[in-house]
Amino acid sequence: MDLYYHIIPPTSRAILVLANILKLKLNLISIDTKDANEMEMLSKINPLQSLPTLVDGEIVVGESHTVLIYLAEKFDKAGTLYPVDQSKRTKINECLFFDTNMYKCFVAYSMPVVLKGMEPNEELMEKLLVCVRTFDRYLENRSYAACDHLTVADVSLFQTIAALAVIDIQKADYANVNRWYEKVHSEMTGSDEFQAQCERALRAFLAKQLPN
């Protein structure tokens, strides 16, 4: 299977983590969203141009959360990462759409600051913090995001929360988020090495982007 992706966004990283959990080998093709030729190539494969995009034979799956669901349904033999039970799936779907919203708030705040060196916009930061506080409150009596075990909801939300460190939102300030993060982290084998690799890629990326 081919995965068109970029190492920086949490949305792509989540797929790499899930592939690791499922022991899948993906043929990784990095796409630069600022390069018109590469985006044109991507749009021929996936007209919605969403990254990451997975190509599995004749099936093309675009958008991170959709790819997570697809891979879990097809390759998770234990059936725990996206269980067939409707009430569990409903909870997972709810978390995945919540994650999409939180991620969009993260992008809206961070991209102008990180890529253009613009002044931080307090209103956009507050919108993002509302998401983080809501998630913290939601996790109060929960060990995992959606079920009583690890699911694709945790895999996806984990990467979004991990990304907040870039803009100095410390997950340690959110007790429930912090507890959940450590638990999920401990269950994803190989994730230490992977997160360190992502961190290095991110620093190299930022060093190229930020104005001197």
Added chain:
Amino acid sequence: MDLYYHIIPPTSRAILVLANILKLKLNLISIDTKDANEMEMLSKINPLQSLPTLVDGEIVVGESHTVLIYLAEKFDKAGTLYPVDQSKRTKINECLFFDTNMYKCFVAYSMPVVLKGMEPNEELMEKLLVCVRTFDRYLENRSYAACDHLTVADVSLFQTIAALAVIDIQKADYANVNRWYEKVHSEMTGSDEFQAQCERALRAFLAKQLPN
């Protein structure tokens, strides 16, 4: 079933349209997101505080796209609105997450203009237009968004596209979007009357919000 909702956002309207298609009676409870007491009440029912929120007995389903999937899975006896076939579901999921992104771009641009009378932000408008152009291109050889028949993807995207008129984006400028919109419109019985009712509610809402 109780539906906590607001008539203005397309995300809530999509549920009302689907309920109409499925001939479901919902007990509608309007929530004002600006009212701290009402939001506190909502957060007790649904800690993620996402609107719309559906309560079906002991099951609480938050977030518009998740509610659409839930209702279609449970009540669509013909099984066409969210078919069990994995490749079809994958395409529908992809469209629902694309819709979430497009809707967030719509909100980011329109809310400051509509609710605060701020100057339009060209960069935010361009981000939204990228979504609309991408959707137009995607629809080039398609009658429906995800499958060869009406699904929850069409129901959801229809309301987002309908909302663009508020900020003077004319769907007539996007040939494929326009063709798709008219086709979907013609298949949703009672939608003329419903869209007119939404339009009136929107105008009344705007009249209260906009500075003189």
